[in-house]
Amino acid sequence: MENSLQTKKNQANLLRKSGSIEEALLIYQELWKSDSRDKFDTAGYLHCLRKLKKYEEALVVANKYVDKYLDFSWFRNEVIWTYIGVLRSKDTNASISSLLPLANKITSLNPDDMQKNTTVLFVLKKAKQFKKWDVVTLWVDKINPISLEKVPLKLQKGKTDWSNHLIWHHYKVKCLIHQKKYQKALDLIWNIKNDISRVKKYFDVLEAQAYYELGKKEKSIEVISSTYNRGKVDWWIVRKHGIFLRGIGQNEQALEKMYEAAALSYKLEGIVTLILEIGLLCKELERYEESYYHLMLYRLIREKNNWEVKDEINRMLEFLSSASELDNSLSFKEVLSRCQNYWNAISETPNSNYKSKRTGLTGNLIKVKEDKPYCFIKSNSESFFCYKSDIACKAEYGLKVSFDVIPSFDKKKKKDSWKAINITCYK
Numbered sequence: 001m002e003n004s005l006q007t008k009k010n011q012a013n014l015l016r017k018s019g020s021i022e023e024a025l026l027i028y029q030e031l032w033k034s035d036s037r038d039k040f041d042t043a044g045y046l047h048c049l050r051k052l053k054k055y056e057e058a059l060v061v062a063n064k065y066v067d068k069y070l071d072f073s074w075f076r077n078e079v080i081w082t083y084i085g086v087l088r089s090k091d092t093n094a095s096i097s098s099l100l101p102l103a104n105k106i107t108s109l110n111p112d113d114m115q116k117n118t119t120v121l122f123v124l125k126k127a128k129q130f131k132k133w134d135v136v137t138l139w140v141d142k143i144n145p146i147s148l149e150k151v152p153l154k155l156q157k158g159k160t161d162w163s164n165h166l167i168w169h170h171y172k173v174k175c176l177i178h179q180k181k182y183q184k185a186l187d188l189i190w191n192i193k194n195d196i197s198r199v200k201k202y203f204d205v206l207e208a209q210a211y212y213e214l215g216k217k218e219k220s221i222e223v224i225s226s227t228y229n230r231g232k233v234d235w236w237i238v239r240k241h242g243i244f245l246r247g248i249g250q251n252e253q254a255l256e257k258m259y260e261a262a263a264l265s266y267k268l269e270g271i272v273t274l275i276l277e278i279g280l281l282c283k284e285l286e287r288y289e290e291s292y293y294h295l296m297l298y299r300l301i302r303e304k305n306n307w308e309v310k311d312e313i314n315r316m317l318e319f320l321s322s323a324s325e326l327d328n329s330l331s332f333k334e335v336l337s338r339c340q341n342y343w344n345a346i347s348e349t350p351n352s353n354y355k356s357k358r359t360g361l362t363g364n365l366i367k368v369k370e371d372k373p374y375c376f377i378k379s380n381s382e383s384f385f386c387y388k389s390d391i392a393c394k395a396e397y398g399l400k401v402s403f404d405v406i407p408s409f410d411k412k413k414k415k416d417s418w419k420a421i422n423i424t425c426y427k
Contacts, residue, residue, distance in 0.1 A: 386420035
């Protein structure tokens with residue numbers, strides 16, 4: 001009997017080591033039900049469960065025996081990786097407060113550098129998602145940056161320009177700015193200037209922000225303007241440029257930058273704050289019609305996504321509507337079109353570096369997938385990217401539409417492209 005039991009233990013162990021996890025799990029499950037299981041069987045069982053992402057079962061084992069076998073390094077290692085797997089499997093919208101207890105538990109188990117860095121970077125990413133910079137500030141120094149890899153990360157979409165070393169430094173600089181330690185933020189950027197060439201624009205914006213907060217506003221504009229000399233400019237950089245210009249009282253120039261930023265953007269939900277900023281700035285400049293349509297678009301986007309709209313916005317819209325006798329019965333599509341006309345008029349000025357938009361095109365929808373927020377429009381020999389939310393009717397394969405296109409950028413192919421707007425459906 002004892003020989004038979006030991007044979008099973010050996011077999012399970014060999015299967016696990018060879019990568020035959022499912023077959024090993026069956027034997028470990030059998031061993032688990034017997035009274036003869038030991039810390040090795042428990043560790044092997046937990047290893048198989050987490051490798052197969054059976055986290056619900058794995059948590060039961062980990063939580064029940066973590067104290068009993070804490071001094072057994074293999075089991076403690078499996079527990080830590082199980083907790084990390086559970087942490088990373090949480091819903092993308094899970095609150096940061098729901099993740100911190102487990103993250104704290106991991107760090108209390110004396111993880112190695114890889115485990116600790118994986119956990120901390122995950123927490124930093126989630127805290128950034130919810131703009132919890134106090135949490136970021138608390139967690140960022142749990143990592144020793146010397147322990148972080150400088151090799152660019154590889155994701156499913158391919159190789160990135162970011163390494164964990166650079167990601168940490170980006171978080172750290174943002175934390176220093178959050179703590180109003182602006183000179184320390186600048187010092188840190190300068191210390192790693194030789195490592196950031198491929199992601200320089202991200203650190204340039206933080207450098208400009210630090211100068212701005214130090215009162216060196218002309219310097220902040222000089223730094224952020226330098227990003228325009230290195231190819232494509234992202235909408236969020238142009239928006240920040242507009243904010244800096246507004247800070248020195250150049251409101252008309254600031255509005256132009258904000259319009260340019262909106263024209264460069266890819267998704268309305270991503271620029272909802274920018275749209276609000278435009279509406280408020282236009283109101284301040286007494287450009288009431290432009291203010292009205294942007295505040296209306298802001299409200300419509302929020303309502304479409306079931307987001308709260310503050311009463312203050314509704315009061316502004318009522319004032320602007322009555323003061324300028326503006327139409328308050330326009331559809332989402334009509335309001336968006338009017339705003340886009342303002343944005344594109346700026347990007348088509350003679351001094352602009354952007355290509356002019358093309359208008360009056362027709363085509364048919366292709367690559368329409370239920371689980372994707374976007375699709376494409378086939379027009380003659382070209383196809384154009386578009387968001388389903390920009391289409392007035394339900395997006396269906398083959399649907400005939402008329403549309404305009406504006407300059408865009410294909411992130412996947414890393415080249416200039418076009419994006420469809422003003423999409424009207426044929427009945």
